[in-house]
Every structure is written in C-alpha cells, then in structure tokens.
Amino acid sequence: MVLAGCNAQNGSTTTTSDPVPSATRTSSSTTASASSKSGSPNGALAAGSRLDAILAAKKLKVCTTGDYRPFSYLDPKTKQRSGIDVTMVQNLATSLEVPIEWVPTTWKTLMPDFTRKCDIAVGGVSISTERAQKAFFSDPVVTEGKTPITLCSNVSKYSTVAQINQPGVRAITPEGGTNEKFARANFPKAKIIVWGDNNTIFDQIIAGKADVMTTDASETVWVANTQPKLCAVHPQKPFNFSQKAYLLPRGDVAWQEYVNEWLNIARHDGTWAAATKPWFGATRLG
Known part of the structure; x- marks a missing residue:
C-alpha cells in the first residue's frame, strides 16, 4: 500500500524508527530445513503448523516494541496499547477466536525474541533480507x-x-x-x-x-x-524504497497463507481503513 497525501489535526508525537534497513523481499518459498534441525519453535513443522498450535493453545503470542507510532505504542502511564498494527493484530486474533498474549521486545532483540517466543511480530517491522534469512513475512502492508x-x-x-x-x-x-x-x-x-x-x-x-x-x-x-x-513532503514519492509487513515463523507456509488471506479480506472489508484513519486522517492509501 502506497502512502499519498496528508491532513493536519492537533495531537502529540513520538518517533522511533525501525533500525533495520529494508530490502527487496525474498521468496516465501524459503525452506526451514536448517531451523527444523535446531529445535527452534519457529523451525520444524513435524507437529503441524503454527496455526494449529495457536488454535490448540487458544492464544496468539504477539511480539511488538510498543515504541513506534503510528504502528505500535504502549502508553507508559496507562499501559494501554494503540496503533495501526495493534488494531490489525487484534482483528487477526478475533478471526482465530483467541485472545492475545503480548510479548514485549525491542528492535535490538526483536529477532531472537520472535523466534523463541512469538507467533507473529507487528509494529512497523521493515522487510529486510537479513530478517528474511530467519523468518517469513506476510504480504506488505505499507510501501x-x-x-x-x-x-x-x-x-x-x-x-x-x-x-x-x-x-x-x-x-x-x-x-x-x-x-x-x-x-x-x-x-x-x-x-x-x-x-x-x-x-x-x-x-x-x-x-x-x-x-x-x-x-x-x-x-x-x-x-x-x-x-x-x-x-x-511528497510522502507518495520518497527518496528510497522500503516495505513494512508482519513477521512470521520461517517455513510455516500454512500460517503465512492464513495471515495473508486474513489480510486480503481486511484490506477490502474496511478493517484496514478503520485501523489507519485515526492516525492518517483522510490520507488515501493506494
């Protein structure tokens, strides 16, 4: 989705940009043979897809830093979470009929925390080849x-x-x-x-x-x-290229396909538009 234009309203701001450079996505057909031998939770699929595990455990474990608005923010006083990706992953959990278990992380520890503890990571995560060596990505949500x-x-x-x-x-x-x-x-x-x-x-x-x-x-x-x-200044024509997406376990095609199908529906049924409106106002997303 490409950003275009902006409107102005009163409010407060906080910024912490994702510190990992973005790069062209690698194919989702990347195999998980190396991780399957390691015993990592994001490795072997012998016991079934993460999708099955989520439904069996009746909870969705979500990694997020909570420091990068407009995607993910944890209010230090109220402990309430907000952001585009927070709203979206709550909708994903609703589609699965399970509650969310939030797993705090930092940009520095995102990958090890994700591979050990989480089913999905959200919050303005940039696609990079470095991350793609260790995990899958959903379809891009922002270009x-x-x-x-x-x-x-x-x-x-x-x-x-x-x-x-x-x-x-x-x-x-x-x-x-x-x-x-x-x-x-x-x-x-x-x-x-x-x-x-x-x-x-x-x-x-x-x-x-x-x-x-x-x-x-x-x-x-x-x-x-x-x-x-x-x-x-010309947000629809930035100086360089990057994409944001949701981080998923490497090798788990079934879970990746579920997330992508859910995301496709959310883009067309008003869910994505409703999640972005409080942050982007009347900004159109292509």
Missing part, C-alpha cells in the same frame, strides 16, 4: 521510504536531497537507527542535529531549532495529521 517533514511554509525549500544537503540546513534526526544512517549518508554538508528525546523531536522544528527531519513516509503522514504546522 514507502524516507521522506522529509518540515514546516508547511518550507516544503518547497526541503523537497530534494540536494536542497537539504546544504551548509546551514539543520537536519534533525533521532539517535541511532535508519534515520540517522540516512541523514549522515545523504546530508554530509548539512548540520546534523542528533536528538535523544523522541517525544519532542518534531517540536524542535516547530520551535525553529531545526529545519527538517527525514523519516519514514508513514510517520511523516501521521505527524502531519497531528501537528498543523508540519507537512509531509
């Missing part, structure tokens, strides 16, 4: 890439890499992850501001302490929907 966000009055000033990569341009980025990596690789002439507080990073642009930030297009659309002074 996007890095794109700028800035004051609406400055959109024309920071719409290209060349415009941002200029002395005097203050390009702010979260510490670590793919955003800082992209900024340092593409804006060597600009002043890179590394900001440690993800809750206030966009406020720095509004306050005039930074000029622009380059992050995932989906995040720019969400922020622009909550901050009327900020605009996503």
